[in-house]
Each structure stands twice: as C-alpha cells, then as structure tokens.
Amino acid sequence: MTEAGIVVSWTMNADDWQAVARVLDRAGVEAMVAFARGTKAREPVRFAKFFLKAGWVGLPPKSTKPVASLGKPPHCGHPDCDPITRTRESENDRGIRSLDRCPNCHPNAKGHAA
Known part of the structure; x- marks a missing residue:
C-alpha cells in the first residue's frame, strides 16, 4: 500500500488482522491496493x-490462471532507468x-504488451 502511495x-x-490475512490469502495484494486506490472517501x-x-x-478470489501480459517486465538494470517509473531522462540538441x-x-514501450 505504501509503495502505491497509500x-x-x-x-x-x-480479529481485524485475521480478516486482513484472510483477504490477502483469498484476493491478493494487487486487488487490495486496486480497491484502496478506487475508493472515494469524503475525507x-x-x-x-x-x-x-x-x-x-x-473482494473476489484471485485468479489461479497465469497471466503473462499483466505487470511490468523485469527492470533492465540500465543506470539511467528509474526502476519504479521505468523512464529515462534525456536531453535534446537544444538542451531541453x-x-x-x-x-x-x-x-508501454514499443515491442512490449500494454
């Protein structure tokens, strides 16, 4: 949750910790974070x-089917590539x-499934 900015x-x-553990086992972290992100609270x-x-x-149970197209590919390890955003800073001819x-x-780079 913290890594997702929540x-x-x-x-x-x-009792609540046990309930969280049951949800975690049944639905998984990704579903819990997605729900938290989508929750619209007044405060x-x-x-x-x-x-x-x-x-x-x-939350529904997580799927047991492997889905290869979801998620990010492994980080490339390039020193200029940010491992979280998977972006690189570049500078054009005008210094921008x-x-x-x-x-x-x-x-979402060319050659990768979105």
Whole structure:
C-alpha cells in the first residue's frame, strides 16, 4: 500500500488482522491496493481498517490462471532507468530535458504488451 502511495495506520485489533490475512490469502495484494486506490472517501483515509470494512472482505478470489501480459517486465538494470517509473531522462540538441519511456523495460514501450 505504501509503495502505491497509500499511507495509512495499520492499528487494528486481532480479529481485524485475521480478516486482513484472510483477504490477502483469498484476493491478493494487487486487488487490495486496486480497491484502496478506487475508493472515494469524503475525507482522506487514515486507517487501513476503513478499507477492510468498506469492501476488502467482499473482494473476489484471485485468479489461479497465469497471466503473462499483466505487470511490468523485469527492470533492465540500465543506470539511467528509474526502476519504479521505468523512464529515462534525456536531453535534446537544444538542451531541453525530458523523461522518456525506457525502450528496454517500460510496459508501454514499443515491442512490449500494454
């Protein structure tokens, strides 16, 4: 959740922790983060318990079928490639800098499935 930019308090009682563990086993981290990102609250969410009560318990089971086209390809390891955004900073002839998709590992670069 933190890596996805969702910073919340994880202070919960034992029953709630067990419920989170069951959801994690059944639905997976990706579904939990996707739900949290899609939740529209009137105020900023400060506690993970909100997501648990608002819908994590109702998430469907994760698929057991392998899906190769989802997710990012492995990071290329190029020193100028950011491992999170998979972008490289470049400079044109006029000295203007920009971020470009890494041609080796950005999921939307030419030659990669989106």
